[in-house]
Amino acid sequence: MKLSLEFDTLTLSANADDCRPIPGGFILSGAHLTLNLPAVPKNYYRHGWQSWSLTAWQEPERVVPAPRPAILHPMQTDPRYVHDPHPNGSWVGAVEFGDGNVLLLGALGLETHVRLDGRELHAWSETGPCDWVAVYGPEQQAFADYAARLGERFGRGRAASPPRVWCSWYSLYTEISEKRLLDILGDWVSFDSAQDRLFDVFQIDDGWQRSIGDWEPNEKFPSGMDGMADRIRETGRRAGLWLAPLLVVPSSELYRRHRDWLLRDEKGKLVSAGFNWNEQLYALDTTHPEVLDWLAALMKKVRGWGYDYIKLDFLYAGALEGKRHVETPREQAYRQGLGVIRQALGEAYLLACGAPVVPSIGLCDALRVGPDVAGHWEHRRDDLLLRNPAVPGTRNAIRTTVNRLWLAPLVHTDPDVVYFTPRNVSLNDEQKRLLQDLALVCGYKATSDLPGWLDQSQRAALTGFLANRPRVERSGRTTFTLDGRPVDFSPAMPLPPNPSLIQKISGALLGWAANSRFMLKVNAKLEKATLRKTLE
Numbered sequence: 001m002k003l004s005l006e007f008d009t010l011t012l013s014a015n016a017d018d019c020r021p022i023p024g025g026f027i028l029s030g031a032h033l034t035l036n037l038p039a040v041p042k043n044y045y046r047h048g049w050q051s052w053s054l055t056a057w058q059e060p061e062r063v064v065p066a067p068r069p070a071i072l073h074p075m076q077t078d079p080r081y082v083h084d085p086h087p088n089g090s091w092v093g094a095v096e097f098g099d100g101n102v103l104l105l106g107a108l109g110l111e112t113h114v115r116l117d118g119r120e121l122h123a124w125s126e127t128g129p130c131d132w133v134a135v136y137g138p139e140q141q142a143f144a145d146y147a148a149r150l151g152e153r154f155g156r157g158r159a160a161s162p163p164r165v166w167c168s169w170y171s172l173y174t175e176i177s178e179k180r181l182l183d184i185l186g187d188w189v190s191f192d193s194a195q196d197r198l199f200d201v202f203q204i205d206d207g208w209q210r211s212i213g214d215w216e217p218n219e220k221f222p223s224g225m226d227g228m229a230d231r232i233r234e235t236g237r238r239a240g241l242w243l244a245p246l247l248v249v250p251s252s253e254l255y256r257r258h259r260d261w262l263l264r265d266e267k268g269k270l271v272s273a274g275f276n277w278n279e280q281l282y283a284l285d286t287t288h289p290e291v292l293d294w295l296a297a298l299m300k301k302v303r304g305w306g307y308d309y310i311k312l313d314f315l316y317a318g319a320l321e322g323k324r325h326v327e328t329p330r331e332q333a334y335r336q337g338l339g340v341i342r343q344a345l346g347e348a349y350l351l352a353c354g355a356p357v358v359p360s361i362g363l364c365d366a367l368r369v370g371p372d373v374a375g376h377w378e379h380r381r382d383d384l385l386l387r388n389p390a391v392p393g394t395r396n397a398i399r400t401t402v403n404r405l406w407l408a409p410l411v412h413t414d415p416d417v418v419y420f421t422p423r424n425v426s427l428n429d430e431q432k433r434l435l436q437d438l439a440l441v442c443g444y445k446a447t448s449d450l451p452g453w454l455d456q457s458q459r460a461a462l463t464g465f466l467a468n469r470p471r472v473e474r475s476g477r478t479t480f481t482l483d484g485r486p487v488d489f490s491p492a493m494p495l496p497p498n499p500s501l502i503q504k505i506s507g508a509l510l511g512w513a514a515n516s517r518f519m520l521k522v523n524a525k526l527e528k529a530t531l532r533k534t535l536e
Contacts, residue, residue: 155362
């Protein structure tokens with residue numbers, strides 16, 4: 001039905017099934033909504049589907065092209081909407097007008113999407129009617145109102161504060177072993193002061209498992225993962241472990257034994273979850289009762305080993321489109337699987353990464369809210385030619401993370417690690433400081449720096465960073481003060497400039513080549529060879 005929505009200083013017409021007023025706005029109901037705007041807005045807020053997906057303010061006329069290569073779409077964006085040329089996003093959208101106020105339209109349900117088309121804001125649910133929040137006013141207040149409603153609907157994380165974490169990934173990647181990690185652990189123990197341990201958590205990342213799907217220690221960990229956890233806990237730290245439990249690769253024993261557990265399309269073909277580890281990725285069907293039992297048993301096993309900080313990665317796989325064992329909407333199916341995981345983990349601290357954002361709320365303690373960082377600020381190949389804002393890069397990570405800080409009342413916002421070492425890092429001092437300041441804003445502090453890579457001044461800087469708990473105040477969209485010191489993240493906010501004709505042609509050719517599994521394998525091999533050289 002047609003409605004007239006009257007906000008404090010804005011009146012607009014809308015189409016919805018029902019409407020009721022709330023402080024600052026309205027709750028609208030329906031499977032499809034349209035808000036008719038008084039003018040073309042100045043900017044549109046697009047919210048990405050999962051942790052790594054682009055979240056940014058953009059000009060309404062700007063077209064954000066589908067990222068390249070296409071083979072990676074399942075692991076970087078919502079494949080269902082990747083080719084929509086309009087400004088669009090998952091669950092929530094907002095428009096900014098000339099007076100500085102914003103109109104926000106956000107879903108209180110799953111499988112929902114918002115798109116701007118000229119002077120119309122369209123929203124819809126893939127699964128039928130649901131409730132929507134429509135609020136108008138200052139930006140921070142509008143997002144705070146929406147976050148409060150999401151918390152009422154889905155819950156909040158349980159942990160009071162995030163721990164300080166050392167993570168193996170960004171220095172060692174998969175080149176980890178029991179001996180190497182124990183040597184590093186010993187170095188951090190030597191570096192601890194008599195009064196305090198520098199890190200609360202020593203987290204083992206990717207590289208310990210036999211295969212993606214076979215979550216048992218490989219030959220590099222002869223004492224087993226329980227032995228590693230024991231050694232970590234002996235130092236007074238919590239043991240942390242990385243897994244990607246919703247993914248399966250063809251080389252795994254799980255794939256050979258249980259192909260009936262995998263997500264398929266309407267034709268019975270396995271659904272692609274992307275490409276990584278030099279293999280095609282597939283997704284577990286989290287509506288299959290045997291899958292749910294397996295996930296619960298896996299989490300209990302990890303807890304039994306002694307790990308109580310759990311980083312679960314590539315979780316988007318549980319929410320991909322497909323035909324499931326039990327007909328269930330895709331994000332509801334993911335949330336069902338994550339709920340089983342949450343229950344099995346008990347009181348362990350759960351960090352969700354590569355995760356659909358709203359369906360994860362209330363079931364995890366922390367959420368990665370941007371792409372992975374990297375030792376570089378930007379990359380011409382990825383940012384300009386491939387037009388891919390979801391790939392690892394410090395600028396990409398800061399941009400999306402800052403634009404998702406409104407989630408902080410619901411979950412610990414993880415901005416990823418910070419760097420103090422110059423080794424394998426091309427970031428200048430200002431860029432490193434922005435990344436460190438973002439971690440202070442989030443209150444989530446982690447690094448992968450190795451003790452042996454830090455000189456005395458860098459160690460002192462890391463120690464001061466980990467001990468710092470500044471008073472954080474937000475003064476604008478990208479500006480904050482930390483104990484009164486101004487911080488501005490605007491250098492990371494702009495999207496890459498539109499490419500020239502030559503760059504468009506070069507990018508198309510590069511994207512075509514990068515879509516080849518062979519080329520991806522070659523690139524991965526080169527990157528691994530380079531990494532091994534740096535670790536010699």
